[in-house]
Amino acid sequence: MIVLEKRPQPSKAWSYATPLVAVIATMVFGGILFAILGKNPIEAIGTIFWEPLFGEFAFYYRPQLLVKGAPLVLIAIGLSLGFRAGIWNIGAEGQYIMGAIFGAGAGLAFYPLEAWFIFPIMVLAGAFGGWLWATIPAFLKVRFGTNEILVSLMLVYVAEQFLASVSLGLLKNPEGFGFPGSRNLQSYESAHNAELIAGSGMHWGVVAAFIAVIFAYVLLNRHMLGFHIRLTGEAPRAAKFAGVNPARLILFCLGLSGALAGLAGMFEVSGPSGVVSIDFNVGYGFTAIIVAFLGRLHPVGILLAGGIMALTYIGGEIAQSQLGLPAAAIQVFQGMLLFFLLAFDLLTNYRIRAARSEVA
Amino acid sequence: MKFTSLLASAAMALGLATGAMAQDKTKVGFVYVGPVGDGGWTYEHNEGRLAVEEHFGDKVETVFVESVPEGPDAERVMTQMALEGADLIFTTSFGYMDPTINVAKKFPDVKFEHATGYKTAPNVSVYSARFYEGRAVQGLIAGSMTKSNIIGYIGSYPIPEVIRGINAAYLAAKEVNPDVEFKIVWAYTWFDPAKEADAAKVLIEQGADVILQHTDSTAPQAAAQEAGNVITFGQASDMSEYAPMPRVSSIIDNWAPYYIDRTQAVMDGTWETVNTWDGIGDGMVGIGEISDAVPADVKEKALALKDAIASGEYHPFTGPINKQDGSVWLAEGETADDGTLAGMNFYVEGLEGEIPQ
Numbered sequence: 105m106i107v108l109e110k111r112p113q114p115s116k117a118w119s120y121a122t123p124l125v126a127v128i129a130t131m132v133f134g135g136i137l138f139a140i141l142g143k144n145p146i147e148a149i150g151t152i153f154w155e156p157l158f159g160e161f162a163f164y165y166r167p168q169l170l171v172k173g174a175p176l177v178l179i180a181i182g183l184s185l186g187f188r189a190g191i192w193n194i195g196a197e198g199q200y201i202m203g204a205i206f207g208a209g210a211g212l213a214f215y216p217l218e219a220w221f222i223f224p225i226m227v228l229a230g231a232f233g234g235w236l237w238a239t240i241p242a243f244l245k246v247r248f249g250t251n252e253i254l255v256s257l258m259l260v261y262v263a264e265q266f267l268a269s270v271s272l273g274l275l276k277n278p279e280g281f282g283f284p285g286s287r288n289l290q291s292y293e294s295a296h297n298a299e300l301i302a303g304s305g306m307h308w309g310v311v312a313a314f315i316a317v318i319f320a321y322v323l324l325n326r327h328m329l330g331f332h333i334r335l336t337g338e339a340p341r342a343a344k345f346a347g348v349n350p351a352r353l354i355l356f357c358l359g360l361s362g363a364l365a366g367l368a369g370m371f372e373v374s375g376p377s378g379v380v381s382i383d384f385n386v387g388y389g390f391t392a393i394i395v396a397f398l399g400r401l402h403p404v405g406i407l408l409a410g411g412i413m414a415l416t417y418i419g420g421e422i423a424q425s426q427l428g429l430p431a432a433a434i435q436v437f438q439g440m441l442l443f444f445l446l447a448f449d450l451l452t453n454y455r456i457r458a459a460r461s462e463v464a
Numbered sequence: 465m466k467f468t469s470l471l472a473s474a475a476m477a478l479g480l481a482t483g484a485m486a487q488d489k490t491k492v493g494f495v496y497v498g499p500v501g502d503g504g505w506t507y508e509h510n511e512g513r514l515a516v517e518e519h520f521g522d523k524v525e526t527v528f529v530e531s532v533p534e535g536p537d538a539e540r541v542m543t544q545m546a547l548e549g550a551d552l553i554f555t556t557s558f559g560y561m562d563p564t565i566n567v568a569k570k571f572p573d574v575k576f577e578h579a580t581g582y583k584t585a586p587n588v589s590v591y592s593a594r595f596y597e598g599r600a601v602q603g604l605i606a607g608s609m610t611k612s613n614i615i616g617y618i619g620s621y622p623i624p625e626v627i628r629g630i631n632a633a634y635l636a637a638k639e640v641n642p643d644v645e646f647k648i649v650w651a652y653t654w655f656d657p658a659k660e661a662d663a664a665k666v667l668i669e670q671g672a673d674v675i676l677q678h679t680d681s682t683a684p685q686a687a688a689q690e691a692g693n694v695i696t697f698g699q700a701s702d703m704s705e706y707a708p709m710p711r712v713s714s715i716i717d718n719w720a721p722y723y724i725d726r727t728q729a730v731m732d733g734t735w736e737t738v739n740t741w742d743g744i745g746d747g748m749v750g751i752g753e754i755s756d757a758v759p760a761d762v763k764e765k766a767l768a769l770k771d772a773i774a775s776g777e778y779h780p781f782t783g784p785i786n787k788q789d790g791s792v793w794l795a796e797g798e799t800a801d802d803g804t805l806a807g808m809n810f811y812v813e814g815l816e817g818e819i820p821q
Contacts, residue, residue, distance in 0.1 A: 161547045168540055268652050272622060273821040281582055282624050282809035288562055376536035382621055382652055383559055386533040421541050424529045425548070431499060431531040 108454040118452040123398060123405070126444035127412065133444075134437045143427055151426060152419030152437075165418055167305025171376050173414035174310040175200070175368040177407055179392035181316040182361030184401040185323070189336040191357045195241065195256030196365040197389025198263035199234040203366025204373035205270055206233025208286060208380045211295035212275060215287065222294040226370060227308075234366015235359050237263060242358035246351040252358065264385070271382045290378040297375030309371025313410075316364060320403040333357065365389060394442045416441070490552070490731050492516060492723075493545035494528040495538060497557035498655040504680030504700040505654065505717070506530065509556045509579075512719030519724045523731070534559025542567040546574045552730045554723065555579065557654070558623065564588060575735050577726060580625060582806065584737050591722060594743030595625070596632035596805070597773045598715035599676075600780035601751055601766050602697050605713060606674040607637030607644050608762040609695060616667025617648045618660060618677040618684055622819045624808040626678045631812045632780045633676055636769070638814060646815055647672055657683035668694055675710075685711055695757065702752040713766070714752030721747060741802065744774040781805065786813035 131153075135145030156165035179196045186193045193199075207230030214222050241255035268284075270276075275286040289295045300306045324330035336343040336353060344350075368388065373380055395413050399405030420434035494513050498506035513526050527550065529541045538560045545553050546567060552575045555564045561581035568576045568588045576588045584590055606615050615637060619626050630648060637644045647670055649663040660679045664687035667675055675696045677684045682703050688694040688710035696706065698714025722740065729735040742748035751770050754763045772778035783794030788811040794800060811819060 161544070164543060164547060171536065172540075264652075268820070276821075281807040283558070283582075284621060284623060290562075290566075372536070376539075378562060381534065381559060383534045386535060386537065417537075418540065421529055421532075421537075422544060425493070425527040425541070425545060428527075431529070 107457050108450070109457050110454055111452075114452050115455075118448075119400065122445060122448040122452060123400065123409070125448050126398075126441060129444040129448070130437065130440045133440055137433060137436060138429065141429065141433060143429060148423055148427055148429060151423045152416060152434075154419075155422045155426075156415055156418045159422075163303075165422075167299075167303060168418055169411060169414045170305035170310045171307070172417055173410040174307075174313040175372055175388045176392050176395045176413055177313040177410035178309065178316055178368040178371075179361075179365045179389060180395040180399065180406045180410060181313075181320045181403060182364030183392055184396045184399070184403070184406060185320060185333055186357035186361050187337075187396060188324075188401050189333040189353055189357055190340070191354055192253045193238060193241070193256050193358050193361045194253050194393065195238070195258075195260045195263075195389070196361065196392055197385055197387065198256070198260035199237045199362040199365035200369035200372075200389045201260075201263040201267050201385050202237040203230040203234035203363075203369030204380060204384060205266060205275070205369075206230055206236075206366065207370030208289060208295075208373045209270070209275060211289060211292065211374065212287060214294070215292060218294045220294070223297070223374075226295060226374060227367065230366045230370025231363040232366070234369065235363040237366070238358045238362020239355065242355045245358075246354055252354070256358075260389070267380070267384060268382045271380055271384075275380050277379075284382055286380040288378040289374045295374055297371050299375075307371065307375045309368060309375060312367055312371060313407075317403045317407050324403070329356070365392075394438075398441065398445055412441075413438070489525045490520070490523060490727060491548075491550045492524060492526045492727055492730075493542075493550035493553040494526065495532050495541055495545070495553065495555045495557075495560060496528060496530040497532060497534065497559070498680055499530050500528070502655050502680045503682045503703060506556070506680065507701050508717040509554070509719055512723040513554075515720035516723045516727050520727065520731075524727060532560075535563070539563035539566055542576075543570070546571040550574060552577065552727060552735075558625075575726075575730055584739060586737060589726075589736075589738045589740070591738075591740040591742075592625070593717055593748040594741060595715055595717075595749060596628045596780055597743040598749045598751055599629040599632040600636040600773065601770050602676060602713065602715065603633035603636030604640055604769055605754070605758055605762060605766050606633065606676065606695075606697075607639070607641035608765070609712070609758065610637075610641065610644060610674045612671045612673045613641065613643045613645055614671045615644060615646050615674045615676065616664070616670070616672030617646055618663045618667070618675065618679055619648055619650045620654050620679050621652060622650060624806060627811070627819060628805055628808045629678055630815070631808065634815055635785065635812060636780065640765075648815075648817060650820055651679055653679065655680045657681040660684050661687045664688060665691075682706065698752050704752065707753070708755030708757045711752075711755070712757050713754045716750035716752050718748055718750050741806075744770060745776060787811070788813055788815055 131149050135149055138148040139145045183193055207226045210229035211222055211226045241252040244250040244255055245252045271284045277287045297307050332348045336348055395409045399409035416438050423429045496506045500506055500510040517526050532538050532541050542553055554577045556579045558580045561583055564576050564578045565583050568585050572587055578590050580592045581590050617630055634646050647667055651659050651663050653659055660681050661683040664675050664684035668691045673694050675684050675688050677699045680700055685696050685703055685706040688696045694710055695712045696710040698711050700717050702714045702716050703711050779799040781800035783798040784796045785794040787793045
């Protein structure tokens, strides 16, 4: 018999090792899955992880990793601050949408004026949109004690309705022949979040993601507020004695994560995507939750996790077209990653022991 | 600029490479919005792809990526296909329009075909089918068979293509049944079985005994089957597994001839930008077998309408038709021009509710 025994102290070694073990386990079991589907598992896994980085067309895929990873990292950084303090913002997808609507709306309001100040205004508007959307659950929690998990999640669906509404009405392209969707911001120079160096994938959203990582690192390690966040998550009672104001912490954590998600949406809509359309959101806000946990809620970890997640997306597409793997298999593969991470996380707090057979 | 030229030179290198191999294989890529197993829209595009493979055998290689979100992801998938040497790429959803144009600019030697859009370029054609012709046939059957006089309609997005279908079905239904009423639910998705089933259930609860759908899954069929005494029509694909009840007929998208044609054109070097909009007559829109659940006289009328449309003798939008606000759209005997149909953003007189704005 095997029993689980709680460790007196969470194992440091395991908390660093689990992401790696999870990735390896995902490769092994994903490989088995691909083999069952009749594909060569080594080739499939190789395609997913190798091709985007070192394959023939890596010059195109490497920058794409930044494009795909940046919104994930930006959102996940914000979420991780709240998660550390036990404040669960599950609605980043909605905040991402609102950031895009506010950002694009602010830009389009100036159309066709060309001026340097338009883009900065859009950045502020995008952050504001996300902040506003996240402040609703924060305010309701502080004022009425509602559950922020439910409220923030439900607001995603409200945001999706807003998105459909503005795509069909307020922001609809007047030259779009009645089709839904806004003007393409890529062809509106002042509002276009273009690549800073052509071909590098580096747009302002990527820059913002790197800044957010550094900012979060400094906040958590060098700042009183960061200490309060960690303390609240690890020892709520101690936090109370230390004079942490829970209401302020909730407003800060939710508001900041909302603003970052809003920024991600704004950078996406003004850059890679270009248009506000009904299907604008593709799940970055939800995937970022996985990224935050895969990165151990640590800024540097999140950066790496965002990279790995982006890799599975891009590599997955390559595997689909080159090897004919079904999209669903790729999604299962990504799901495995979170599953194994959570499963192996158990080992951080528990150890496995062979139980001695006891005599009655 | 540097990147563009980099891509261009890569494309050129590939162009040379594929040029050298051109005798053996033409590579055709397909980008799908749903899974190939959706049983509807994407399923039929994939059938078209398989037909291309069967027709050309060893001379062609096809690749596809399914469930690609509309936006930057689509752009990446298309770029990837072009980089890997595709000669022709079919992008099969409206939302792929801007990404298709963007990628086409970077790969001038690759031909692109975008379904249901309106933006063309020297190497981008657009193609679509006159689904509304099939809608008219559905409307006739629906209007004749409804007992509650309430017909439920599951719309995907309020875009011209969908609005055109609603109008065509309504006009045909009202022609045979002046008391008929349409209830429209917007699902805001092309493919989401759960949402589609919910929409069908809501409509059935509101008294609809006919469900028309402009979404791609078979979930509404299943919901109707469960409710009993509700009829449906297969959408995009025959969905014959639900025949004879609830599915009494269907609109079938038949992309195979077009895909084979265009692939041939690329092989022959005769490919040109075209704007194709074919209907029943050209075989792009098929009417699935009308089941025995439909009374013989109704079936006969429906087939007669189908033939009249196919021969060009009858146009589903023939005046007099007023717009919803009562203003005259088409005078007696006048037929709609393609420009108006392509951008249709209004309901015809008699339809209730507003197009979401």
